[in-house]
Amino acid sequence: MRSKLKKIWKFIWDDDSVWSWIVNLVIAFLLIRFIIYPLLAITLGTQFPIVAVVSESMEHGVHNDIICGQSFPEFRDSFDNYWDVCGSWYENRGISKDEFRSFPFKNGFDKGDVIVLWRPTNIKVGDVLVFRANKAQPIIHRVVNISDGFYQTKGDHNSRSISSGLEETKISEDRIYGKGLVRVPYLGWMKILFVEVVRPLGIIIER
Secondary structure, eight states, X not given: OHHHHHHHHHHHHTOOSHHHHHHHHHHHHHHIIIIIHHHHHHHHTSSOXXXXXXXXXXXXXXXXXXXXXXEOTTOOOOHHHHHHHHHHHHHTTTOOHHHHHTSTTXXXXXXXXXXXXXXXXXXXXXXXXXXXXXXXXXXXXXXXXXXXXXXXXXXXXXXXXXXXXXXXXXXXXXXXXXXXXXXXXXXTHHHHHHHHHHGGGTOOOOO
């Protein structure tokens, strides 16, 4: 029995074969999925402690030459340039440039990033929330208004808050999974590429 266990141990950790590599991936997945992820959920106080960003709605650069509903093919990424194009929407709602500059993730974040979440407590204007919408995937957008216990959000890249489908103009607390704490660039691309591969099998990813 001991010799068999030694062989298995050596196969997993010392063998350079393709099968050993596959077994290592499976073990890593199981550890993350059933041990590390649940522990993070308990520690951070949310059932979704880590999320991969799967859309461009929080980006501060152009996508298909569009930003905040306007065409700017020559746009250069910077906070000042973003505010020149998109800032009037916020200023019309009482959010100044200096206030926005103090917000978490003031430069937004990109598709493929991973966001670590914290329990949804003490939510303020400017915080980034992950919430349930009438879509297959949760949505991650920024709080732009709080009124009568409800939250309104908007994607930094979007031209407005979206009521139809996302229902982000009146978000109740029971729809909120958590608020953004830390951004890890690019780490989410592994998940996105995997989902893109299996999409023909019927899995749909939110855009």
